[in-house]
Amino acid sequence: MIDRSEGASWARSIKVRHLESFLVLDEAGTLTEAAARLHMTQSAMSHWLAELERVAGTPLVVRGRKVQLTPAGHLLRRLALTVLGDVARTGREMHAVAAGRVPRLNVGSVWAGIAGGLPEAVAAFQQRHADVAVSIHDGPFDNLLKGLETRAMDAVIGVLDARAHQPQLAHQVLFDDRVSIVIGQGSRHWGSNRVLDFADVLREKWVMPPVGTLTRIQMDAYLIEQQASWLVPKAETASLAMMQALLQKGDYVGACSESMADYMASLGLFKKVAVDSNIRFGPITVVWNREHASATLMDFVACLKAHARGVPGVPVQAPPGA
Incomplete structure (x- = not known):
């Protein structure tokens, strides 16, 4: 039997807000700009990124004048795009159903x-x-x-x-x-x-x-x-x-x-x-x-x-x- 406990535990710790914020960080390129876009202080943004890397169990970005994604960061970015795309699509389909339409x-x-x-x-x-x-x-x-x-x-x-x-x-x-x-x-x-x-x-x-x-x-x-x-x-x-x-x-x-x-x-x-x-x-x-x-x-x-x-x-x- 496949042991899913580790993957399931990791998945339960990841929140949609984590994925949304990570995409903002990747697009913004710096913690300062990402914090401004998310209406957070830079200190809070740094704390959020540390929390996300703790959940992931590995560094997600290389810090510098511009943050660069690590291999694990690229994997998380791919997950974020997939999950958020599914969430948006399901939202549109649910809205259509609520309005009496077939999605x-x-x-x-x-x-x-x-x-x-x-x-x-x-x-x-x-x-x-x-x-x-x-x-x-x-x-x-x-x-x-x-x-x-x-x-x-x-x-x-x-x-x-x-x-x-x-x-x-x-x-x-x-x-x-x-x-x-x-x-x-x-x-x-x-x-x-x-x-x-x-x-x-x-x-x-x-x-x-x-x-x-x-x-x-x-x-x-x-x-x-x-x-x-x-x-x-x-x-x-x-x-x-x-x-x-x-x-x-x-x-x-x-x-x-x-x-x-x-x-x-x-x-x-x-x-x-x-x-x-x-x-x-x-x-x-x-x-x-x-x-x-x-x-x-x-x-x-x-x-x-x-x-x-x-x-x-x-x-x-x-x-x-x-």
């Missing part, structure tokens, strides 16, 4: 949601709620949905299916998405001026999402329709970053949501391959737990709807289930 939103999203307006929605939301932090988590829709049960997530963005129709959940459709076939700068077709079609890339090396994912299911159905069920991908990955790297470095063809394909194309990283029929991905929706909905969350949902697929300023009705 933080945890939002999970699949790639399509991130490419389909989530960054714009966060920016617009925080113009109206500057004191609310938004934590974004990406990953498979099924994993993110579990966070709604544990309250690890306040809202999740993914493809609307039976999982979003559970009794305790509410949802708002944001936009309808499709699957796109794309190439990157590593493709031998990248410099071509003509529009590429499916036949041009059919026999290339393919990168696809793993079996069982929605994009892969839709792509497999399309390949059957095109009598190309024989096509076996050379690489499989659930990571957009890995797919992007492969398309940039090698002669590959990939498949992803159209919202992500459009976003990457706008950055000059992907080019879309023309297909003769739509490969449906499904409606992208935001899901939340009815029992845990707050006014702050509903404002965020409204921003998501207004900025879906990068179309800001669309009038939004109150989401169902709010």
Whole structure:
């Protein structure tokens, strides 16, 4: 068992005022200036510093014309910044709670949601709620949905299916998405001026999402329709970053949501391959737990709807289930 008695005893002796005063001393550079800023006499300031060094059990500064922090002093300074930062942040969050606001939103999203307006929605939301932090988590829709049960997530963005129709959940459709076939700068077709079609890339090396994912299911159905069920991908990955790297470095063809394909194309990283029929991905929706909905969350949902697929300023009705 780890003996925590020594560390706990030291921690109990350190007061917030110790940490605040130590940062003032470090910033002021001299005991005289620090004493003036803290409205103390220099004698009282010296006594306070001696007390703090006694608690720490080691010198914290080297006294001279200007005080300099010892190695232990630098450690205490780091502690002071961390603790006082946490105190200030918690104070702001408690003030927000007291005023009936939520201090933080945890939002999970699949790639399509991130490419389909989530960054714009966060920016617009925080113009109206500057004191609310938004934590974004990406990953498979099924994993993110579990966070709604544990309250690890306040809202999740993914493809609307039976999982979003559970009794305790509410949802708002944001936009309808499709699957796109794309190439990157590593493709031998990248410099071509003509529009590429499916036949041009059919026999290339393919990168696809793993079996069982929605994009892969839709792509497999399309390949059957095109009598190309024989096509076996050379690489499989659930990571957009890995797919992007492969398309940039090698002669590959990939498949992803159209919202992500459009976003990457706008950055000059992907080019879309023309297909003769739509490969449906499904409606992208935001899901939340009815029992845990707050006014702050509903404002965020409204921003998501207004900025879906990068179309800001669309009038939004109150989401169902709010």
